[in-house]
Amino acid sequence: MSDVDKVATEVRESFGKGAARKIRAVGKIPAVIYGHGTEPQHVTLPAHQMGLILRKSNALLDLDIAGKSQLVLVKDVQKDPVRQIIEHIDLIVVRKGEKVQVEVSIHVEGESFGGTLVDQGLHTLLLEAEATHIPTHVVVNVEGFEDGAEVFAKDIELPKGSTLLTDADALVIAVHTQAAAKADETAEVAE
Secondary structure, eight states: OEEEEEEEEOOOOOOOOOHHHHHHHHTTTEEEEEEEEEEEEEEEEEEHHHHTTTTTTSOEEEEEEEEEEEEEEEEEEEOOOOOEEEEEEEEEEEEETTTEEEEEEEESSSSOTTTEEEEESEEEEEEEEEEEOOSSSSEEEEEEEEEOOOEEEGGSSOOOOOOEOSOOOOEEEEEHHHHHHHHHHHHHHHO
């Protein structure tokens, strides 16, 4: 389940490219908070702390804005394509108990039967979960799966309180032998 990270912020008064560069030069990141019909609010966030928080997906933040607490979810992060420095963050307002749509990664565990390969068709699932209880990932155990075994999105055990939004019949895992994989490749080349 997701943890709430507390972050001290400052209200931003200056805007534009030059102002954003100055903010980043002092170790902060420009950000905007929006949602629930509120006016967009411009703030700055500590760059080092945000870099650590953003290592995990679906980061939930409790911002301290001039002594007021605001719960937000990271919506988008813009990075410099070359230096990979965070240039701007979009945050969306959430309320406790509110359900949000999030993409959650799929972790595959275990070893399939000897001589078989595990193909992972999907790497994330779209779920609806309570904003304060967003799962970090879901697990699919392929221990002992034999040739021909398949796991669909509807077969994955979801954390309590989460609802599957991805197509229930979407193929997540397919197990097959190496000979079958080579035969499929040969057939594709022949076509």
